[in-house]
Amino acid sequence: MKDNIAIVSALKSHKIKVREPIDERCWAYMKLMRETHATKRMVAVNPYAEVYQLRDNLYAILSEHLSGAGDMWDYLIIGPQKAMLIDTGFGVGDLKGLVNELTGSMPLIVVNTHAHPDHASGNCQFDRVYCHAYDVPQLEQMRNPYIWDVLFDEEGKPIWTEFDREDIVPFHKYEIVGCPDGHTFDLGAGHEIELIHTAGHTAGHCMFLDKKHRLLFAGDDVISMRISIGAARPDSPFGEWATVTRYRDQMARLAARLDEFDYVFPGHFVLDLENEVILNLLDAANAIVADPQGFDYEDAFETSAGVAKRYHKFVKGLGTLSYNDKTV
Numbered sequence: 001m002k003d004n005i006a007i008v009s010a011l012k013s014h015k016i017k018v019r020e021p022i023d024e025r026c027w028a029y030m031k032l033m034r035e036t037h038a039t040k041r042m043v044a045v046n047p048y049a050e051v052y053q054l055r056d057n058l059y060a061i062l063s064e065h066l067s068g069a070g071d072m073w074d075y076l077i078i079g080p081q082k083a084m085l086i087d088t089g090f091g092v093g094d095l096k097g098l099v100n101e102l103t104g105s106m107p108l109i110v111v112n113t114h115a116h117p118d119h120a121s122g123n124c125q126f127d128r129v130y131c132h133a134y135d136v137p138q139l140e141q142m143r144n145p146y147i148w149d150v151l152f153d154e155e156g157k158p159i160w161t162e163f164d165r166e167d168i169v170p171f172h173k174y175e176i177v178g179c180p181d182g183h184t185f186d187l188g189a190g191h192e193i194e195l196i197h198t199a200g201h202t203a204g205h206c207m208f209l210d211k212k213h214r215l216l217f218a219g220d221d222v223i224s225m226r227i228s229i230g231a232a233r234p235d236s237p238f239g240e241w242a243t244v245t246r247y248r249d250q251m252a253r254l255a256a257r258l259d260e261f262d263y264v265f266p267g268h269f270v271l272d273l274e275n276e277v278i279l280n281l282l283d284a285a286n287a288i289v290a291d292p293q294g295f296d297y298e299d300a301f302e303t304s305a306g307v308a309k310r311y312h313k314f315v316k317g318l319g320t321l322s323y324n325d326k327t328v
């Protein structure tokens with residue numbers, strides 16, 4: 001198991017334990033990127049984030065996962081008049097201050113790819129956050145000052161990742177704006193970003209297409225190692241969208257638009273993937289829908305409700321799509 005090889009980093013957070021080993025390809029990619037990328041830097045205002053400049057107008061912000069899973073990427077696009085922050089991480093450390101420093105305090109649009117704690121807990125550092133309409137109910141459930149309690153044990157010590165509780169930026173109630181598929185944001189001078197509903201990982205999971213730079217920000221619907229389909233609780237509204245079938249339909253729509261983007265930036269692990277990854281995801285999803293029992297392997301994982309079974313279908317060049325009997 002290679003996940004015990006520490007990544008050399010100046011982050012104030014430190015991993016204590018992980019939920020599962022990270023596969024060697026992802027681990028090697030992250031270790032080499034974080035230790036050798038020429039643009040890597042820390043910004044004093046936020047000791048919980050590493051900043052990478054990936055294009056002239058694009059930054060990736062890495063922070064450590066605080067409950068045992070893979071570390072997250074947030075992305076910052078700088079447009080002519082406005083900037084866009086895609087996802088907000090766990091909200092430990094001053095993300096707003098960091099973004100303002102990178103943009104020179106430009107007007108900012110904040111968006112979420114989906115309503116999960118590792119991508120949306122920092123929302124409360126901002127006044128307004130946009131997401132797809134189907135993830136609004138989940139985001140509303142998370143809009144409270146208790147979202148960080150699960151990171152600590154009964155004695156108040158961090159369970160998964162060591163960090164200073166005082167560095168959680170205090171909760172402030174923010175506005176949630178649910179958007180339809182196709183909603184377009186304007187960063188000025190015709191620099192448009194389109195919200196594309198992709199479903200799958202959550203009911204309202206969406207991606208953001210930077211039309212000017214031909215880049216697709218994919219959240220957790222494209223991840224090396226494993227994409228989990230159907231993370232929504234069965235009773236949650238729009239739960240039927242957190243299925244392989246809906247994900248397949250949305251990947252088919254994206255596959256028809258491959259001529260609009262060249263590179264894909266996921267929410268975790270390997271980034272700057274070539275656009276053909278969408279075709280490989282479509283192939284895997286089609287194969288699952290055609291034969292749900294034709295998975296490549298199965299395993300079990302722990303949930304709050306006990307041990308659950310999950311199936312995996314290989315995705316060429318990427319990893320697996322995981323699902324279960326209820327999420328096809």
Ligand SMILES: [Zn+2]
Nearest residue numbers: 118119220267
């Ligand atoms: Zn995630």
